[in-house]
Amino acid sequence: MPSKKTLLMLLVLLGVSAAPAFCQGSQVNSVTGVPDSVIYKLFFRVVLWYDGQAGGLGPAAMRSVIQQQAGLTAAEAASLVSVAKDWRSSDSSIEASIQALAATGAPANSAQGQGLAAQAGQNVLDHVAQLQGAFGPARFSLLDLYVRRKMQIAGPGATFAGHKSRLGYRSRW
Secondary structure (H helix, E strand, O other), X not given: OOOHHHHHHHHHHHOHHHHHHHOOOOOEOOOOOOEHHHHHHXXXXXXXXXXXXXXXXXXHHHHHHXXXXXXXXXXXXXXXXXXXXXXXXXXXXXXXXXXXXXXXOOOOOOHHHHHHHHHHHHHHHHHHHHHHHHHHHHHHHHHHHHHHHHEEEOOOOOEEOOEEOOOOEEEOO
């Protein structure tokens, strides 16, 4: 199983550090104050990492970690991976637009920047809704509880496995 240090490094490389700036979802966790879009963007990235990048372990790594810990059936795990891959596909074009806008020197808080950030956040929430439909209310509630239990929220400069985080968000993966 990969170490937390390895996972953190991969998440930072994948751009999780940009999550708060680009994923301002309308739904916010009332306990943590973190938008659901940020929580699930991180979760989708973790699912994808375990699915295809876990040191060559492939889908078995995802099943052994996420599927078992969250108590998912094989069909639910397959749905989760499918939704995460679909999210990544649609998120890639949004991220490309954000990067193109940044390359022009436009400020992130410009109307176009805010529109892209809202689009990115809504994209995550749309895929969460797909999970809700695929799992049904009772099973999704269990998955959601698992996801939120895995998130640790801390102030700016918090550490994750001994490393500083600009986000102030930590996960237990």
